[in-house]
Amino acid sequence: MARPVFGRASVTHLDRDRGLVEAARRDRQQFDALYRRYLAQVYNLAFYELSDHHAAEDATERTFLAALANLHRFEERARPADGEGASTFRVWLFRIARNMIANERREKRNHPAVAIEAAGTVPGTTNVEGGAVARDEAAAAWRAVAKLPADRRRAVVLRFVEEMSTAEIAGILGKSEGAVRVLIHRALKSLGRELEPKQ
Amino acid sequence: MTFPGRDPDVDALRTDRYLDSLLAAADRRAHDVPADAAIDEPLRRTAARLRRDLVRVHPSFRFEERLAARLAHEAAASQLAPAAGAEGSVAAIPITLDDEPAEEEGFRPLLIGGALTSAALSIAGAAYVAWRRARPSRLSRARAARQRDRSTAARAR
Numbered sequence: 209m210a211r212p213v214f215g216r217a218s219v220t221h222l223d224r225d226r227g228l229v230e231a232a233r234r235d236r237q238q239f240d241a242l243y244r245r246y247l248a249q250v251y252n253l254a255f256y257e258l259s260d261h262h263a264a265e266d267a268t269e270r271t272f273l274a275a276l277a278n279l280h281r282f283e284e285r286a287r288p289a290d291g292e293g294a295s296t297f298r299v300w301l302f303r304i305a306r307n308m309i310a311n312e313r314r315e316k317r318n319h320p321a322v323a324i325e326a327a328g329t330v331p332g333t334t335n336v337e338g339g340a341v342a343r344d345e346a347a348a349a350w351r352a353v354a355k356l357p358a359d360r361r362r363a364v365v366l367r368f369v370e371e372m373s374t375a376e377i378a379g380i381l382g383k384s385e386g387a388v389r390v391l392i393h394r395a396l397k398s399l400g401r402e403l404e405p406k407q
Numbered sequence: 408m409t410f411p412g413r414d415p416d417v418d419a420l421r422t423d424r425y426l427d428s429l430l431a432a433a434d435r436r437a438h439d440v441p442a443d444a445a446i447d448e449p450l451r452r453t454a455a456r457l458r459r460d461l462v463r464v465h466p467s468f469r470f471e472e473r474l475a476a477r478l479a480h481e482a483a484a485s486q487l488a489p490a491a492g493a494e495g496s497v498a499a500i501p502i503t504l505d506d507e508p509a510e511e512e513g514f515r516p517l518l519i520g521g522a523l524t525s526a527a528l529s530i531a532g533a534a535y536v537a538w539r540r541a542r543p544s545r546l547s548r549a550r551a552a553r554q555r556d557r558s559t560a561a562r563a564r
Contacts (some may be wrong), residue, residue: 236482243478251466265470269477276478277485349460368461371430374423386416392426393419400453 223284225297232279239276246298247272249370250305256365257309258316259354267312271305278304298372299379306362306380352402359383360395367392421446422454429454 223229228245231238250271254264282300353364362381366372374392378385425446 236486237479239478239482240475243475247471247474248463248465252463255464256461265466268466268470269474272474272478273481276481345456346460346462349456353457353461364457365461367426368430368457369463373427386419389419389423390415393415393422396422396450396453396457399457400447400449403453403456404449 223297224295226284229279229282229284229297236276236279239279242275242297242301243272246301249298250301252369253302253305253362253365254309254312256350256353256369257362258312260316263312263316267305267308270308270311271301274304274308275301295376296379299376302366302376302380303382348403349399352399355402356395356398360391360398363388363391364395364399418445422450425451426454429458 225242225245228238228241232242247268251264251268254267254271255261258264258267282297284296353361356364359381363377366377366380367374372380374385374388378388381388383391
């Protein structure tokens with residue numbers, strides 16, 4: 209969806225979440241729709257970053273409370289380059305999440321928790337032996353991702369788990385799209401070295 | 408493997424396009440997609456593996472509903488706050504009452520511009536009743552009512 213903007217040659221794209229954001233600004237109870245839409249995504253990022261369900265829940269809770277309290281500060285900035293269906297609200301929300309997760313990580317550093325629980329989260333299968341292999345492989349992938357430097361790890365999680373575009377990831381991480389592409393490319397190369405069977 | 412002389416930005420761009428098509432293919436339930444021949448085979452395998460193994464995790468239903476309730480509560484509280492007076496202002500307006508001393512009763516706070524909530528009205532009402540009981544009115548009708556009460560009580564004795 210797009211609308212012409214007078215006085216400019218370009219076309220400004222509407223934010224996919226514009227309707228929900230405007231409804232939530234009029235009546236804050238309507239924030240629930242935005243919450244339901246993005247809860248799982250925010251929680252996913254928090255869980256991959258913090259490797260702990262309770263810490264992920266804390267970070268998710270703080271993220272949505274901060275978003276609700278600061279909704280009046282959100283400015284829609286969708287650009288044509290963001291493509292159809294882009295959501296600058298999602299980028300804004302994930303920037304809050306990134307900060308909350310960073311705070312949670314700092315707290316966790318003082319109180320170290322258990323390792324990532326990947327094995328328990330891989331979807332089940334009727335083939336028990338195959339399921340165990342799948343879980344081992346998934347756990348290995350999670351461990352390899354967890355070992356990446358912070359920016360590469362976030363970029364990989366946002367790209368593969370949240371399936372975000374490079375433009376969205378750039379907005380969340382505060383980097384250029386080119387920098388994000390290079391981050392992901394380098395991350396894939398180092399993950400390949402980690403995950404490929406040794407010759 | 409990056410060959411000497413290859414531009415890393417171009418490689419990154421090729422990888423990015425490959426990932427776009429790989430992630431889109433997952434929506435179509437396709438296992439793989441045609442790729443630029445310049446993309447390394449190990450990199451393609453790694454991307455496919457991450458696509459498969461980095462699964463989404465959903466928070467518990469209990470957590471979801473608890474946080475939804477908390478957000479609803481916060482939303483209600485933040486909507487009530489301005490209604491209770493944040494959007495209005497308390498101004499002192501001099502009012503001289505006909506039969507009460509001006510030095511005691513000259514200024515009464517009024518809420519202007521803000522919506523009065525039922526809670527604010529209840530508090531103001533309770534305060535007014537308490538104040539009124541402590542200070543009987545000197546208005547002529549009130550004096551007559553008190554006089555009638557006193558004489559009724561005397562007759563009863």
